[in-house]
Amino acid sequence: MQAAATTAPDWPEQLYALLRQNGVTQFAYVPDAGHRVLIDKSLADPEVHSIPLTTEEEGVALVAGADLGGARGVLLMQSSGVGNCINFLSLVKGGRFPFLTLISMRGDFGEGNPWQFPMGQAVEPVLEAMGVICLRVERPEEVVPTVSAALTMVFKSGQAVAVLLTQKLIGAKAF
Amino acid sequence: MDKTEAAARRAAAVAAPGYVLDRREAVPKLIGRHEDFLFVGGLAGSARDLAQLTGDGPSAYLLGGVMGAACSMGLGLALARPDKRVLVLTGDGELLMNLGALATIAVMNPPNLAIVCVDNGHYGETGWQQSHTARGVDLERIAAGAGIKATRTIADASELEEGSRFIRQGNGTCFVLLRVAPTEPPAYKRNLDPASCRERFRAALLGNS
Numbered sequence: 001m002q003a004a005a006t007t008a009p010d011w012p013e014q015l016y017a018l019l020r021q022n023g024v025t026q027f028a029y030v031p032d033a034g035h036r037v038l039i040d041k042s043l044a045d046p047e048v049h050s051i052p053l054t055t056e057e058e059g060v061a062l063v064a065g066a067d068l069g070g071a072r073g074v075l076l077m078q079s080s081g082v083g084n085c086i087n088f089l090s091l092v093k094g095g096r097f098p099f100l101t102l103i104s105m106r107g108d109f110g111e112g113n114p115w116q117f118p119m120g121q122a123v124e125p126v127l128e129a130m131g132v133i134c135l136r137v138e139r140p141e142e143v144v145p146t147v148s149a150a151l152t153m154v155f156k157s158g159q160a161v162a163v164l165l166t167q168k169l170i171g172a173k174a175f
Numbered sequence: 176m177d178k179t180e181a182a183a184r185r186a187a188a189v190a191a192p193g194y195v196l197d198r199r200e201a202v203p204k205l206i207g208r209h210e211d212f213l214f215v216g217g218l219a220g221s222a223r224d225l226a227q228l229t230g231d232g233p234s235a236y237l238l239g240g241v242m243g244a245a246c247s248m249g250l251g252l253a254l255a256r257p258d259k260r261v262l263v264l265t266g267d268g269e270l271l272m273n274l275g276a277l278a279t280i281a282v283m284n285p286p287n288l289a290i291v292c293v294d295n296g297h298y299g300e301t302g303w304q305q306s307h308t309a310r311g312v313d314l315e316r317i318a319a320g321a322g323i324k325a326t327r328t329i330a331d332a333s334e335l336e337e338g339s340r341f342i343r344q345g346n347g348t349c350f351v352l353l354r355v356a357p358t359e360p361p362a363y364k365r366n367l368d369p370a371s372c373r374e375r376f377r378a379a380l381l382g383n384s
Contacts, residue, residue: 026254049254051283054275061244065215065251068236068373069259070381073251091241091248095369 011143012037015102018144019074022151024100026051026066026073028059034104034170035076056081060088064097072155075101079108079120082127082162089130092160099132099160100150110172123164132160138168183303184357193330194296198355202293203228205329205353206262207339210234212289213252213380217245217265219300220360221293225264227361233379239367243272246290250280253288253348256380260287262342267294267308274317280348281322289342290318290350295357303357318350325349 016038019027027042028051029035042050053059056077063073077085082103092099106113107120124134133153137146143165150161202224206212209228214235216225222237229235236252238245249263270277270292280288296309308314315328324347329338338351366372 026251049283051250051254051279054278055273057243058247058273058276058279061241061247062251064244065248065253066255067251068215068248068376068380069213069252069255070377071251071255088241088244091238091244091369094240095373097373 009140011140013041014144015147016041018147018151020045020048022072022155024072024074025049026063026071027076028053028062028073029076030054030056030059030078030081032076032078032104033173034078034165035102038076038102056084057088059101060085060092060099063099064091064095067097072098073100075099077101077103079103079105079123079164080116082123083119086126086130089127089132089160093131096158097160098154098158100154101132101162102147103162103164104170105164105166106173109167111167112172112174123162127162132162134162134164136164136166138166140169143169180302184359194294194354194356196330196332196353196355197358198224198293198295198353199227199358199361201329201332201335201353201355202264204332204335205291205338205342205351206264211343212260212262213256215245215249215252215261215263217263217269218242219266219269220295221245221264221266221269222365223360223363224293226363226365231363231365233375236372236376237365239369242269243276245269246273246276246280249288249290250276250283250285253285254283257285257287260289260343261285262289262291264291264293267292267296267306267314268298270314271307271312274321277318277321277323277350281318284323284347286345286347288348290323290348291342291353292351293353293355295355297357299357299360313352315350315352318352323348323350326351328352328354330354
């Protein structure tokens with residue numbers, strides 16, 4: 001991340017508030033710089049479960065289990081984690097589980113690490129092949145409206161939706 | 176079962192001398208009153224054990240694919256419903272596919288979660304090939320090493336009654352390795368539609384919300 005400390009964006013704070021207002025109580029993640037604020041806020045919030053995963057696929061099954069119990073979860077991951085989730089998305093698609101994931105993108109706009117491109121560029125076709133709708137966000141003012149739309153699609157209409165926080169939005173990591 | 180499969184199963188039994196319990200008796204005896212739990216069942220044998228036990232009832236969500244998902248799904252359910260006891264019944268093959276889930280569960284340590292791994296040392300569904308546990312991998316030690324404090328291995332019928340109490344303790348997540356002979360699970364024809372099983376589970380637990 002290249003964001004200067006003096007101009008930290010305020011959308012991550014608003015995003016956390018939006019998820020909480022919509023009843024999300026399970027925050028599952030593999031640690032990632034792009035989701036740092038959401039992860040830290042979930043750790044500090046005594047009313048939610050902040051769940052560190054060893055691999056992203058655990059999170060797909062976890063939020064489906066939360067749904068069985070009537071709770072709402074979100075999976076926070078980096079684009080590389082999408083590849084770890086593919087077969088478990090069979091559960092979401094076949095079981096028609098509501099599924100919300102926020103993905104911080106790599107291998108995208110301005111990426112300086114060539115290792116990130118194969119999975120980064122495959123995120124959308126792979127998710128779409130497994131029935132997950134992808135919504136891209138490129139500007140700070142689009143974050144809250146896009147995630148708000150996704151929450152409706154997921155928890156009112158029972159869909160699987162990935163919000164892609166692109167490198168235009170979060171900046172490319174310097175190498 | 177054809178002759179090749181029967182021969183493979185006989186060979187499996189010979190190769191696994193420490194595995195003597197019959198799962199069709201040991202699993203119901205260990206679980207006891209099934210109404211005490213919400214269940215997540217791993218695919219194949221453990222799903223059939225639970226289908227037989229619950230009459231394919233709405234208190235059990237039984238996987239038919241997504242191998243390796245059962246423990247994590249049980250964690251999400253246990254965190255969502257601290258008022259209910261959740262039991263994950265999985266197999267050695269299924270658990271081996273996602274050992275990291277044990278680390279995540281140990282970190283969260285929900286007191287209402289029990290994980291029971293029915294370890295027959297084999298991949299029964301695919302032709303009785305040996306699994307890693309028959310070749311020395313000890314899943315109870317892995318669970319303990321991951322940080323789950325209450326763990327035990329049950330390999331003898333005399334230990335089942337105490338095991339039944341153990342999985343009802345509320346001090347933290349518990350893990351039981353149930354060592355069984357490589358014999359057939361119950362032949363139960365269960366509902367394999369994952370969406371209708373989700374709906375019936377939620378309707379029974381939550382009402383029509």
